[in-house]
Amino acid sequence: MTTRIVIIGGGPAGHSAATYGARLGAEIVLIERDVLGGAAHLWDCIPSKAMIATGGALSFLARSEGMGLEQVSPHIDLDGVRERLSGIEAKLTNSTNRVLESQKVRIVDGIGTLLGPNLVRATTPDGEHEDFEADYIVLCTGSRPRLPDWAAVDGDRILSTRDAYPPKQLPEHLVVVGSGVTGVEFVHMFRSFGSEVTLLVSRQQVLPAKDPEVAAALEDDFIRRGVNLMKGARSTGIERTESGVIVHAEDGRHAEGSHALLAIGSIPNSESLGLENVGIETDGGYVTVDHHCRSAVPHIYAAGDLSGRLPLSSVASMQGRKIAEHAMGMHDLPHRHLDYDKAASAIFTEPEIADVGLAEADAFAEGRKIRVTKVPFSVSAKALINNDSRGFVKIVSDPATGVVLGGSIVGRHAAELISVLALAVTAGLTVTDLVESLFVHPALAEVLGEAAE
Numbered sequence: 001m002t003t004r005i006v007i008i009g010g011g012p013a014g015h016s017a018a019t020y021g022a023r024l025g026a027e028i029v030l031i032e033r034d035v036l037g038g039a040a041h042l043w044d045c046i047p048s049k050a051m052i053a054t055g056g057a058l059s060f061l062a063r064s065e066g067m068g069l070e071q072v073s074p075h076i077d078l079d080g081v082r083e084r085l086s087g088i089e090a091k092l093t094n095s096t097n098r099v100l101e102s103q104k105v106r107i108v109d110g111i112g113t114l115l116g117p118n119l120v121r122a123t124t125p126d127g128e129h130e131d132f133e134a135d136y137i138v139l140c141t142g143s144r145p146r147l148p149d150w151a152a153v154d155g156d157r158i159l160s161t162r163d164a165y166p167p168k169q170l171p172e173h174l175v176v177v178g179s180g181v182t183g184v185e186f187v188h189m190f191r192s193f194g195s196e197v198t199l200l201v202s203r204q205q206v207l208p209a210k211d212p213e214v215a216a217a218l219e220d221d222f223i224r225r226g227v228n229l230m231k232g233a234r235s236t237g238i239e240r241t242e243s244g245v246i247v248h249a250e251d252g253r254h255a256e257g258s259h260a261l262l263a264i265g266s267i268p269n270s271e272s273l274g275l276e277n278v279g280i281e282t283d284g285g286y287v288t289v290d291h292h293c294r295s296a297v298p299h300i301y302a303a304g305d306l307s308g309r310l311p312l313s314s315v316a317s318m319q320g321r322k323i324a325e326h327a328m329g330m331h332d333l334p335h336r337h338l339d340y341d342k343a344a345s346a347i348f349t350e351p352e353i354a355d356v357g358l359a360e361a362d363a364f365a366e367g368r369k370i371r372v373t374k375v376p377f378s379v380s381a382k383a384l385i386n387n388d389s390r391g392f393v394k395i396v397s398d399p400a401t402g403v404v405l406g407g408s409i410v411g412r413h414a415a416e417l418i419s420v421l422a423l424a425v426t427a428g429l430t431v432t433d434l435v436e437s438l439f440v441h442p443a444l445a446e447v448l449g450e451a452a453e
């Protein structure tokens with residue numbers, strides 16, 4: 001008998017579970033209340049990186065002095081940016097639809113709810129409903145921005161991340177609250193668009209979870225570009241004034257601007273899923289899962305942001321794939337466990353920041369013996385050619401075996417270059433493997449080989 005899998009949520013996790021499940025022969029129903037591709041396509045990864053690319057084109061030109069170019073002074077056209085974002089989103093949604101349809105996935109436009117352990121209801125926009133029996137259920141309803149009660153987000157002057165693609169007007173002075181990955185990307189984006197930017201940093205370091213040396217490189221760049229950093233400033237309120245906003249900090253300081261943007265994390269979309277109908281409990285709204293992404297009810301899986309693991313699109317997709325393989329009985333094959341510690345991640349600032357595996361600071365905290373090697377991009381011919389020698393490559397390896405345990409890259413194309421280290425970490429390659437790889441010349445990747453020496 002054909003295995004029936006019902007998936008609620010069509011973001012990266014749901015899309016991947018559907019694609020791989022169908023490929024492995026399952027009959028798939030995918031219920032999505034909004035747009036296939038999920039928040040990742042509509043609000044998060046794609047529009048933010050597309051806007052950063054526009055800002056990057058501007059800052060590239062600004063940095064091109066000395067490259068033999070006549071200087072030009074382009075400016076931001078918000079309508080053009082908006083049109084570009086809709087175009088990208090439409091193309092991605094179409095291709096997502098095409099892939100799923102070609103694999104005979106049944107796409108249902110509606111809100112999915114669990115009625116019982118093997119029964120899912122889809123309520124369509126016109127209020128009709130259809131029920132689906134399932135052997136396996138995959139919950140991947142994602143998350144949404146956390147909005148605190150001390151800030152009245154109005155989408156006009158006080159913005160959530162979802163109001164920023166792009167806002168109605170370019171902020172003259174944007175006050176960003178939140179200095180994690182999302183916050184610093186918005187700082188970079190709007191600064192490169194020409195806005196004045198103030199960043200409220202609740203602790204003493206931007207990117208508090210990152211390697212201090214990496215965070216310091218970003219802070220230096222922000223300061224060089226005129227970003228105002230208010231460290232140790234925990235926001236407690238945002239007041240709207242006639243012409244703008246005032247963001248108040250716990251210690252009495254405040255920051256004035258034309259707009260404020262909140263980037264203080266997200267909360268899971270789990271409250272109306274009907275989890276109580278099947279006895280699944282949540283931890284802070286997240287569905288607790290085991291290493292196969294199974295919930296407390298073993299044939300009901302959760303993936304993506306809802307699973308409370310690493311909130312990354314890449315991780316969500318990999319979880320979706322692993323779930324499909326597990327449900328279809330492939331769990332006895334080797335290498336089937338997803339190791340979150342080996343996920344590469346990037347921050348699309350300028351310079352870009354990317355890392356994977358064991359961080360130097362974490363190794364020290366654990367008292368673990370490691371070898372750390374670091375080479376700046378200033379030694380690279382390609383960096384000179386690019387007119388951008390900022391940043392470095394750092395590799396963390398095992399001093400006894402040479403196995404690459406992790407690494408960080410700060411600099412242009414770090415998000416691409418980290419893939420080499422991600423492969424090394426996943427495959428257990430050694431620094432010698434990197435040293436003996438014949439990289440292209442001239443290429444930034446050559447610095448990886450040098451850092452591995």
Ligand SMILES: Cc1cc2nc3c(=O)[nH]c(=O)nc-3n(C[C@H](O)[C@H](O)[C@H](O)COP(=O)(O)OP(=O)(O)OC[C@H]3O[C@@H](n4cnc5c(N)ncnc54)[C@H](O)[C@@H]3O)c2cc1C
Pocket residue numbers: 008009010011012013014031032033034035036037038039040041043044045046048049110111112113140141142143161182266269272273303304305306310311312313314315316
């Ligand atoms: C500003 C920002 C930028 C980011 N940039 C990156 C990046 O560059 N790289 C990266 O890897 N990650 C990035 N992320 C994180 C990434 O967007 C998420 O980790 C990813 O979208 C999670 O995928 P998902 O499938 O769990 O959920 P989502 O993409 O949120 O999709 C969930 C889907 O479920 C649907 N849904 C919800 N409830 C129901 C229901 N009851 N019935 C039917 N459908 C439902 C929603 O409509 C949505 O389409 C970013 C996040 C933010 C906030």
